[in-house]
Amino acid sequence: MRVRFLAAAGAVAAALLSVAGPARAQAAHPCAADAVAHARTLLAFHFGEDTELSVDDTAKTVGTVKALRGEGRFDVLEVWGFIYKAEYRMHFLYAQIPDTCALMGQEILEASDPY
DSSP, rough: OOHHHHHHHHHHHHHHHHHHHHHHHHOOOOTTTHHHHHHHHHHHHHHHHSSEEEOOOEEEEEEEEEOSSSOOEEEEEEEEEEEEEEEEEEEEEEEEOTTTOOOEEEEEOOOOOOO
């Protein structure tokens, strides 16, 4: 009887932990809206203003990279964009300076298999 109770208690604890995990969502980066705005501009720059394009309205922080000079680091924000059937991953590098969104670099890469 006691073993059955412990097994049930363990299952309840595991279920509660799995529910509580996603509830603690990561706070949005202060420059997320800026990255989304730059994503639309970057796609239009590469493919033309008259191209019908769309951009996800969320930017995800995917890590940091070391600055080319000095000891600083850049936050890397990822935004996805779409033109017809093509998908594009864009990374925007922001300097880690409080209360500012200093864009230091950007990259765009089509998510396709060329082979």
